[in-house]
Each structure stands twice: as structure tokens, then as C-alpha cells.
Amino acid sequence: MNADFGAPKELAGGLQQRRALYQPSLPPCLQGATVKVEYGDATTTINPSCASVVAQAFPSTFGQPLVSFVAPPADAVNDDRPPLRVGVVFSGRQSPGGHNVIWGLHDALKAHNPQSVLYGFIGGTEGLFVNKTLEITDDVLTSYKNQGGFDLLGRSIDQIRSTKQVNAAITTCRNLNLDGLVIIGGVTSNSDAAQLAETLVQNNCKTKVVGVPVSLNGDLKNQFVETTVGFDTVCKVNSQLVSNVCLDAISAGKYYYFVRLMGRKASHVAFECALQSHPNMLILGEEVALSKLTLMEVIDKICDGVQARAELGKYHGVLLIPEGLIESIPEMYALIQEINILHNNNVPVAEMSSQLSPWAAALFQFLPLFIRRELLLHQESDNSAQLSQIDTEQLLAHLVEAEMIKRTKQGRYKGRKFSSVCHFFGYQARGSLPSNFDCDYAYALGHISLHMIAAGLTGYMATVANLKDPVDKWRCAAAPLTAMMSVKRHLRGPGAIPIGSPAIHPSPIDLKGKAYELLREKASSFLLDDFYRTPGGIQYEGPGQDAKPITLTIENQDYMGDIEILKCCLSKVRTMVKPGCSREVLKAAISSMLSVTDVLTVMSHPLNAELPLSHFK
Ligand SMILES: O=P(O)(O)OC[C@H]1O[C@](O)(CO)[C@@H](O)[C@@H]1O
Numbered sequence: 001m002n003a004d005f006g007a008p009k010e011l012a013g014g015l016q017q018r019r020a021l022y023q024p025s026l027p028p029c030l031q032g033a034t035v036k037v038e039y040g041d042a043t044t045t046i047n048p049s050c051a052s053v054v055a056q057a058f059p060s061t062f063g064q065p066l067v068s069f070v071a072p073p074a075d076a077v078n079d080d081r082p083p084l085r086v087g088v089v090f091s092g093r094q095s096p097g098g099h100n101v102i103w104g105l106h107d108a109l110k111a112h113n114p115q116s117v118l119y120g121f122i123g124g125t126e127g128l129f130v131n132k133t134l135e136i137t138d139d140v141l142t143s144y145k146n147q148g149g150f151d152l153l154g155r156s157i158d159q160i161r162s163t164k165q166v167n168a169a170i171t172t173c174r175n176l177n178l179d180g181l182v183i184i185g186g187v188t189s190n191s192d193a194a195q196l197a198e199t200l201v202q203n204n205c206k207t208k209v210v211g212v213p214v215s216l217n218g219d220l221k222n223q224f225v226e227t228t229v230g231f232d233t234v235c236k237v238n239s240q241l242v243s244n245v246c247l248d249a250i251s252a253g254k255y256y257y258f259v260r261l262m263g264r265k266a267s268h269v270a271f272e273c274a275l276q277s278h279p280n281m282l283i284l285g286e287e288v289a290l291s292k293l294t295l296m297e298v299i300d301k302i303c304d305g306v307q308a309r310a311e312l313g314k315y316h317g318v319l320l321i322p323e324g325l326i327e328s329i330p331e332m333y334a335l336i337q338e339i340n341i342l343h344n345n346n347v348p349v350a351e352m353s354s355q356l357s358p359w360a361a362a363l364f365q366f367l368p369l370f371i372r373r374e375l376l377l378h379q380e381s382d383n384s385a386q387l388s389q390i391d392t393e394q395l396l397a398h399l400v401e402a403e404m405i406k407r408t409k410q411g412r413y414k415g416r417k418f419s420s421v422c423h424f425f426g427y428q429a430r431g432s433l434p435s436n437f438d439c440d441y442a443y444a445l446g447h448i449s450l451h452m453i454a455a456g457l458t459g460y461m462a463t464v465a466n467l468k469d470p471v472d473k474w475r476c477a478a479a480p481l482t483a484m485m486s487v488k489r490h491l492r493g494p495g496a497i498p499i500g501s502p503a504i505h506p507s508p509i510d511l512k513g514k515a516y517e518l519l520r521e522k523a524s525s526f527l528l529d530d531f532y533r534t535p536g537g538i539q540y541e542g543p544g545q546d547a548k549p550i551t552l553t554i555e556n557q558d559y560m561g562d563i564e565i566l567k568c569c570l571s572k573v574r575t576m577v578k579p580g581c582s583r584e585v586l587k588a589a590i591s592s593m594l595s596v597t598d599v600l601t602v603m604s605h606p607l608n609a610e611l612p613l614s615h616f617k
Contacts, residue, residue, distance in 0.1 A: 005122045005154050006134040009143035019146045019433055019540065024100060024443035027464070027474040029071040030451075033111040034081070035476075036073070037455045040066035043483035045502075046222055050487045054502040058194065060201040061459035064480040066224075069451055083115035084179045086453060087172070088136070089128045090121075090155040091192070092185025094430050095216040095230030097438035099144040099152055101184055104446020106136050112454060119176060124155030129168035131175055146439045148233075148431045157381040158185055160192040166199055173200065173207035180208045180453030182446075186215030186228060187265075188382060190461060191503040194481035197459030208458035210449045211481055214442070216430055218268035218551075219506035224479035226467045229442040230434070232549040234262070235269055236538045237429040239276035242320065245423070246279060246532035249316040256306065256400075256420045257318045258393035260325075262430070264384075265506040267322035272551055274519065278526055278533045279318035281305050282519070285328035286509045295329050299399045305527050306404060310415030312528060319396070323426070326392040327385070335360045336385045339375055344383060349376050371395050393422045435538045436545055440471055452478045468552050515551055 011017045029035055042063050044051045055062040086109060088102055102120060109116045118136040121127035134140065134153065144152040160169050160183070173181055183193040190211040197209035213220045218231030238261055245257045259279075261270040267284040274282040281302065288298060302319060309317055327333050338360045342352045353364055353372070364372060374390040397420035407413035434442070441464060448462040460478040467474065485502040509516060525531055539545045577585055 006120070006140050006152060008139075009147070009151075011143055011147075015540075016147070016433070020143060022146045022436070022439060022540070024104075024146070024436075024440045025471040026440075026444055026447065027471055027476055029069050029476055030108070030444060030447040032072065034072050034076070034078070035069040035451045036071065036076070037451070038068045038070060040068065043480050045483055045485055047486040050485065050502065053487050053500070054482050054485050057502050058198045058459070058482045061194065061198045061480065062482045064457075064459065064482070066480075066483075067452075067455070067457060067460070067478040069448060069476040069478075081113045081454070083113040083117070084109060084450075084453060085117050085119075085177055086180040086182065086450070087119045087121060087128070087133070087176060087178050088153075088182040089184065090124050090150045090153055091160065091183050091189035092155075092158045092215055094148075094150045094155065095186075095214050095228070096148045096233035096430070096432050096434035097229040097442035098150050098184055098214050099141075099147055100434065100439050100442035101182070101212050101214060101229065101446040101449070102136060102152065103141050103145055104443035105182060105449050106138075106141060106446070107443075108447040108450035112450060119178075120153040121172075122153055124150075124153070125158070125160055125165070125169075126156040127153070128160070128172055128181075129165060131172040133176070146434060148433050158188050158192075159381045160189075160196055166196060169196055170200060170203060170205055173205055178207045180210060180449075182210045182212060182449045182453075184212045184214045186213070186217060186220050187504045187506050190220065190481055191485070193461075194459055194485070194504070197481070201458060208453050208456060210452045210457070210478075211461040212445050212449055213461060213463070214445075216269070217263050217266065217506070218272070218549075219263070219266035219508075220504065221507040222484050222504075224463050224477075224484060225461065226463075226465060227441075227549055227552060229438050229445065230430075231268065231272075232437045232441075233432050233435045233538065234429045235272040235276065235549065236435055236535070236547075237432045238269060238425050239273045239535045240537050241423075241425050241428070242273050242277040242279055242318065243532060243534045246277060246318050246530075247534065249318055250530055250532065253314070253316045254419055255316055256397070256418065258397045258420055258422045259318065259320050260323055260391075260393040260422075260424045260426070261320060262388065262426045263322035264324045264327075264387050266508045267324065268509060268551070270320045270322040271509050271515075271519075272549075274320055274526075275515065275550055276533065276535045278522075278531050279320050280309070280527050280530070281317065281319040282526075283319070283321050283325060284509055285322050285324040286511055288325060289328040289330075290511060292330050294331060295399070298325075298329065299396065299403050302396065302400050303403045303407065306400065306418060307407070307413055307415070308528060310413070314528075314530070315416050315419075318532075319393075321393060321396065323387045323390070323392065323424075326390055326395070327387065331359075331363055335363050336375065340379065340383060340385065343379050352376055368395065368398055388424075388426055391422065391424065393424065397422050433538070433540075435547075436540060437467075437548060441467065444471075444474065444476065448476050448478065451476075468548055470546070 042065050045054045106118050109118050119133040120136045122132045122134050193209050193211040200207050213225050214229040216230040216234040220228045263269045338356050377386050377389050401418050404418040445462045459481050461481055463477045463479050465475040484504045487502050
């Protein structure tokens with residue numbers, strides 16, 4: 001483990017220093033030292049058909065009520081608040097904003113009682129297992145406020161699951177006499193948090209376990225959780241990079257950029273970046289899985305696009321894919337599963353290809369050597385393939401090139417030679433300085449975590465609702481982790497959550513949702529018209545600083561929107577169309593210059609009727 005965790009960082013850049021001074025906004029209910037805790041209805045699970053299985057697996061923590069936090073009445077008696085001892089661990093992967101959860105937790109803990117102590121586990125879960133801690137103080141936090149990365153404490157594996165790991169965590173909780181343990185991470189970490197909470201109760205250990213939704217993938221989403229910390233930042237940074245390559249592509253007119261974005265089980269980052277930057281093609285894992293497209297069908301689809309563009313004299317383009325695409329292709333999924341089983345049976349890598357089933361071996365031999373090597377890499381902590389290390393964008397580019405050569409030989413393609421440049425925009429964005437939204441959201445979640453521990457809640461996740469609204473309208477709550485669980489029958493390895501065990505699962509893109517529908521409507525225009533959009537870098541100050549995560553606004557149909565953005569859209573549109581034009585002409589005008597999201601906002605905005613847009617109806 002790195003001995004320097006927690007050491008003061010030199011904030012060299014002017015922006016970095018300014019960011020350290022940013023004071024996140026807090027919703028009103030979190031502005032004092034205490035909150036009023038309100039208990040709601042008892043919960044069951046997201047999928048009621050799984051309720052009995054979840055109840056059986058979590059006899060002590062299943063069915064707990066929803067909890068909300070509101071500001072205490074002005075005349076509330078200020079109870080004596082005994083000091084608390086709390087531990088915090090980065091369990092999931094790095095995600096922008098993670099440090100602010102710890103900062104929020106620290107500030108709330110000290111406001112609760114200055115004698116309280118906060119321990120950070122050095123090296124993530126491994127630090128938790130061996131009780132390696134750093135006391136978090138104001139001094140320690142100074143140079144990590146609003147900064148990217150998880151380097152204050154570091155992390156290791158996102159797993160507190162085996163009996164040995166759980167027992168080690170319990171021993172640490174006991175040795176440190178912890179009142180609470182805050183676990184920061186995504187679906188896997190929060191599923192483990194639920195199990196640890198249950199085990200601690202069953203072992204009469206007083207430590208309360210709280211989960212905090214932090215994951216750049218944005219796939220921990222359900223009726224209680226609107227988004228995860230880090231998703232906003234990562235989408236903004238990647239959207240800017242994608243738009244940069246779009247402009248580069250159109251400038252030289254000679255390359256196709258194949259860009260892979262993070263997102264293992266769900267394609268939210270790729271989807272959001274496409275909404276923002278309007279690349280020519282986007283292939284979502286969810287679409288491929290639903291239509292059961294084979295690898296060659298995916299390749300044909302891309303080649304058809306390349307060919308259609310060549311007919312317009314265009315030899316450049318940008319394609320986005322999520323890293324999970326490879327597992328969404330049925331025959332690739334089956335091959336990966338066979339390899340996983342061989343790993344689980346400790347078959348040496350050199351012998352694996354000879355132990356595959358005949359059809360899997362045939363597919364394996366067909367793949368380029370670099371992909372074969374990557375497919376055999378050692379597995380993730382949940383015994384799945386290391387999708388971040390599989391260059392799916394290069395595989396696609398390689399096969400598209402081969403297919404275009406074949407089409408040329410057959411006389412089906414008469415255009416210029418196809419050329420590609422591949423990118424994986426993954427780790428670059430993960431360590432970014434967090435957006436204001438992620439700074440505020442994470443800081444609020446840190447505060448809520450403390451109030452949950454003070455209220456004696458265990459097996460809960462800190463949540464904030466109404467994120468689409470300004471911070472003063474955010475609603476702070478806690479939802480039982482078991483309420484987010486369901487049971488899936490995946491083929492999994494020995495270190496994974498066992499088959500049929502309840503877990504919090506990633507939410508896929510909603511292929512029936514409004515945003516997806518709109519993107520599909522525009523697919524042929526995106527493909528052929530080079531309708532690229534430049535969202536620009538994250539704005540920390542000035543116009544744009546309050547921009548919200550966009551899919552949130554789309555998915556919440558009651559969104560009231562930002563009237564200033566709307567007015568700005570309208571004034572631009574008014575210069576393009578004549579009063580009295582049809583709604584279709586109006587829509588085309590808006591579409592030609594604004595993002596998909598803005599179009600949706602303008603066209604469905606309830607205030608349309610009161611604004612000059614009505615002149616155009
Ligand atoms: O840092 P590692 O272990 O390569 O993790 C990569 C994985 O983590 C994530 O960034 C977040 O879950 C995934 O998108 C990616 O597959």
C-alpha cells in the first residue's frame with residue numbers, strides 16, 4: 001500500500017487551488033447540526049416477486065421503513081449528542097466527487113459533536129480488513145476538497161463478501177468501537193454493504209452500515225436513487241473529448257474514430273455522451289442484447305453506415321460504444337462465460353483455448369490475436385471478464401476494415417479505403433476534477449450518512465431526490481438497501497455473489513424511454529448529416545456552472561427546465577423560422593442547432609405556452 005495516502009497534496013494549478021476553495025451548497029435540512037428524522041412506510045423490494053427470497057436472506061434488515069430528513073423545528077430542544085466513532089472506506093472504483101462524501105461526513109460529524117472521530121481506511125477494503133486507518137481531520141482534508149481521484153485513502157477490491165472478509169471487517173468495527181461504517185461505491189459495494197449490515201446485527205455488533213451511491217457508470221439507479229456521484233462529471237469530460245474528435249474527423253475527412261467509453265453492465269455513459277455530442281453512430285449494449293445481434297451483424301451495421309456516408313463523399317465519422325458491448329453480443333458472451341468457468345476451475349491460461357467447446361474454440365480462433373490475449377486476462381474481483389482491458393473498439397475497427405475490403409472486392413463498395421483511429425476514453429475522465437453538481441451531491445450525501453448513523457439506521461443507502469432542481473429543493477432521505485434488491489440467475493464464479501442471491505443490480509438504458517426514442521428518431525440524421533455538437537468543458541463558474549446531468553432532465557417528464565436556456569433557444573430559433581410555421585418546421589429548426597436534450601426540453605416544456613414559442617405554433 002502507498003505510504004503517502006492522506007499526505008497534504010500540493011495544489012499546483014490555479015484552477016486546482018480555486019476548486020479547493022469551492023464551498024458546496026447544502027439543502028436547507030442539512031444546514032444545522034441536527035435534522036428531524038421522519039419514518040415512512042415499510043419497504044419490500046423493487047421486484048415484489050423477489051420479496052420472499054430477500055426477506056429470507058436478510059431476516060434482521062428486510063422491510064425497514066423509508067426515512068426522510070427535514071430541518072428540525074426552530075424550537076427543537078437541543079438534545080445532548082454523544083460523540084460518534086465512524087469509519088469510511090472507498091470500496092468501489094474511483095469516481096469524481098468521492099472525496100466530498102468524506103468531507104461532508106467529517107463536517108456533519110464534527111457539527112454533531114466535536115469529540116467525534118472519523119477514520120478513513122487506507123487502501124480501501126484491504127485497509128478495512130487489517131484495520132489500517134488514517135484519522136480524517138480538517139487539515140487532512142484541505143487539499144482533497146472538490147478534487148478528483150480517491151487518493152486521500154486509495155482503494156483496492158470492491159468486495160466485502162467472503163466469510164473471511166466479513167469477519168475481518170467485523171473485527172475492525174469491534175476493535176475501533178465504531179458506531180458507523182460508511183461504504184462508498186456502486187452496485188457491488190452496496191450489495192456487500194447490505195450483507196455486512198445484516199451480519200453485524202446478527203452478531204450483536206453495534207456498528208451501523210451506510211452505503212453511498214458513488215460510481216461513474218451511473219447504473220445504480222432505481223426508484224430511490226436518481227443518479228450516482230461522478231456520472232455527471234465523467235459524461236461532461238467524455239462528451240467534450242468526443243466532440244473534439246468529431247471536429248477533428250470532419251476537418252481532415254479521412255478517419256473513422258472508434259471510441260469506447262466506460263460502462264460494463266449498462267451503457268449510460270456512452271448514451272449520455274451521444275446525447276451531448278451527436279456522433280455519427282452509437283451502439284448500445286442494451287440494443288444488441290435485446291435484438292440478439294451477432295458480431296458480424298454489428299459489423300454489417302457499421303459497414304452499411306460507412307458505405308452510406310461514402311456515397312455522400314464522406315470518409316470520416318465517429319462511432320461510440322460502451323465497454324460492455326462485447327458481453328452483449330450473444331456468442332461473445334457465451335465464449336466469455338466458458339473462459340470464466342475455466343478461470344474458476346484454475347485451468348492455466350496456456351491450456352484454456354484447447355479446453356473450449358468446439359464452437360467457442362472456432363470463434364476464439366477467428367478473433368485477432370490481441371483480443372484473444374485480452375479475453376484470457378485474469379478476472380475482476382466478481383469473477384467477470386476485465387472488460388476495461390478488452391479493446392472492443394479495435395476489434396470492431398479491424399473487422400469493419402476486413403469487411404470493407406471484402407465489399408470492395410465484390411464490387412459492392414466503390415469508395416475510398418476505410419481508415420480508423422481507436423480510443424478508449426476511460427481512465428482519463430475517471431480522475432477528473434468533479435463538476436459542481438458532483439461536489440454538492442457528494443457533500444450532501446456525506447452529511448446524510450452521518451445523520452443516518454446518529455439515527456441508528458443500518459443497512460440503508462443515503463439518497464437525495466429532486467436532483468434536477470436547485471440544491472435548496474433537494475430532498476434528503478435514506479432507503480433500505482434490501483428494498484433495491486432483486487434476484488437474477490447469472491452464471492457466476494465462486495468469488496461472486498452466488499447464483500440466486502439477492503443483490504442490487506445495475507439498471508440498463510430504458511429502451512422504451514423518451515431519450516432513447518428521440519435518439520433513434522435522429523439516428524439517420526446523426527449518421528449522415530455530421531450534426532456534431534460541442535458541449536465544451538465543465539464550467540465551474542459563470543454561465544453553465546449549474547448545468548444538471550442531462551438524462552435526469554429527460555427521464556423526469558415533470559421537469560420544469562431552466563427558463564434561461566429555454567429563452568436562449570427560442571431567440572436563436574426565431575432567427576431561423578417565420579412566425580406561423582408548422583410545428584414540424586419549428587422542430588427541425590430547433591433540432592438543427594441544439595442538442596437532442598434541448599429540443600426535448602423546448603418542445604415538452606410546460607412553459608412553452610407562456611413563452612414566445614407560441615408565436616410559432
Ligand atoms: O480500475 P480497473 O480495475 O481497471 O476498473 C475498470 C472498471 O471500473 C469502472 O471504471 C467502474 O466500474 C468500469 O467501467 C471499468 O470496467
